[in-house]
Amino acid sequence: MKRLFCLTLLAAGAPAEVKVLQNFTLIDGSGRPPVANAALVVRDGRIEYAGPQSGIKAPSGAQTIDLAGKYVIPGIINLHGHIGNVVGLKQDPANYTRRNVESNLRTYASYGVTTVVSLGADQPLVFDIRREQRSSRPQYTRVFTAYRGFTGKAGYPTSAPGMKGVPFEVGSVQDVAKAIDELASKKVDIVKIWVDDHFGKEKKIPLDLSKAIIQRAHNNGLKVGAHIFYLQDARDLVEAGLNALMHSVRDKPVDDALIASMKKHGAWQGAATLTRELSSFAYARTPAFLDDPFFLKFAPADAVKTLKTPGQKAVGSDPRFEAALKVAQRNLKRLVDAGVKYGFGTDTGPPARFPGFFEHLEMELMAQAGLTPAQILQAATKNSAEFLGAKDLGTLEKGKWADLIVLGKNPLADIRNTRSLEWVMIAGNRLK
Numbered sequence: 001m002k003r004l005f006c007l008t009l010l011a012a013g014a015p016a017e018v019k020v021l022q023n024f025t026l027i028d029g030s031g032r033p034p035v036a037n038a039a040l041v042v043r044d045g046r047i048e049y050a051g052p053q054s055g056i057k058a059p060s061g062a063q064t065i066d067l068a069g070k071y072v073i074p075g076i077i078n079l080h081g082h083i084g085n086v087v088g089l090k091q092d093p094a095n096y097t098r099r100n101v102e103s104n105l106r107t108y109a110s111y112g113v114t115t116v117v118s119l120g121a122d123q124p125l126v127f128d129i130r131r132e133q134r135s136s137r138p139q140y141t142r143v144f145t146a147y148r149g150f151t152g153k154a155g156y157p158t159s160a161p162g163m164k165g166v167p168f169e170v171g172s173v174q175d176v177a178k179a180i181d182e183l184a185s186k187k188v189d190i191v192k193i194w195v196d197d198h199f200g201k202e203k204k205i206p207l208d209l210s211k212a213i214i215q216r217a218h219n220n221g222l223k224v225g226a227h228i229f230y231l232q233d234a235r236d237l238v239e240a241g242l243n244a245l246m247h248s249v250r251d252k253p254v255d256d257a258l259i260a261s262m263k264k265h266g267a268w269q270g271a272a273t274l275t276r277e278l279s280s281f282a283y284a285r286t287p288a289f290l291d292d293p294f295f296l297k298f299a300p301a302d303a304v305k306t307l308k309t310p311g312q313k314a315v316g317s318d319p320r321f322e323a324a325l326k327v328a329q330r331n332l333k334r335l336v337d338a339g340v341k342y343g344f345g346t347d348t349g350p351p352a353r354f355p356g357f358f359e360h361l362e363m364e365l366m367a368q369a370g371l372t373p374a375q376i377l378q379a380a381t382k383n384s385a386e387f388l389g390a391k392d393l394g395t396l397e398k399g400k401w402a403d404l405i406v407l408g409k410n411p412l413a414d415i416r417n418t419r420s421l422e423w424v425m426i427a428g429n430r431l432k
Contacts, residue, residue: 020058021039024068026072027411029074029378041058041059046428072396073407075393076114082348083101084125101126105140110424113355115142116142120166122147130143150191154203157194176216180222181220183222191217223387225246226244231252253331277322281316294357303352329369343386360416364415367416407420
């Protein structure tokens, strides 16, 4: 006879909020096989029990939620997003208000993206929101931040609409030291470097300054991720100690030398951002997802109308990125097969890179690249939490936050079944 798992009421103070989710299939994100007829016990937002329903006795007074026929997975963690700067299709730092940031985070949450790393285009407000979340039980997506990323003087992406004055533009090691010290004082979650010349049109940050950023950040206990495009930049940065590539290499196939270097230095393919490539060419031919009800549920109507206008030139019509997407997919598959550590990220947030929906589309593109549903789910949950050092996120296990998604269909049978999303919970709070 199995020993029953019993829960006791708190001895003092306010009564605990206890929820029991039962009668579902648990895919806990750890890589272990799914558990049929499972249960979760959640006390004050944290998991007290996760496993077979036969292993618990529901505590008196608990709210019981029957999920017969459903599937429960951890919330999605996006290691590469951007918040607050876009309204409709317009990117402008003036848009970075609490109302707009919270709206972005609520949209992510509505699609089951329960954690996002905002990678390099934030303002001081982000630290207020992060502090509030970490001192309570958040009601919308958790935010991690790089605050402001790095580029060189007048370097990419400062020429992009709404990006002038957003990154640190460094021209010397002294500039680097000053900026890194500021980031360290604010306890950023990661440091970001843009290393790209946008097909030769823009200025790329010099390698010696990227090396200085990496060294100074590491001296302050901070990880560094880089926007890259070219294989050579990936090689150089990984050799310099870079922690993560935050895009796929997109100009050439990755080679044995890069793979060996990434494994030697422990560098991650932190984010493949396949939807970033898709969004850069797809709107030249009205993409089918613009009529997808799952997309339209939270998409801004004015942006959709513009993107469906024949001949629109607002965004996403550069054919070079179609080839780049294919290279990125092949490179992701090769790195994963070679045993390089990998996470999940999309570069959502800029114009026409739609938060929430694109995370599900990213999973579909990863499957097209040859990854299994299990590999994709683990990238978006356990692996990404590991990269962040977020020990209480990423899997549905005892002691962790109850950040989860309830699905109507099995995502291990078809990764597109993540779109059968029925509801979302963050820190035990069921979102409306």
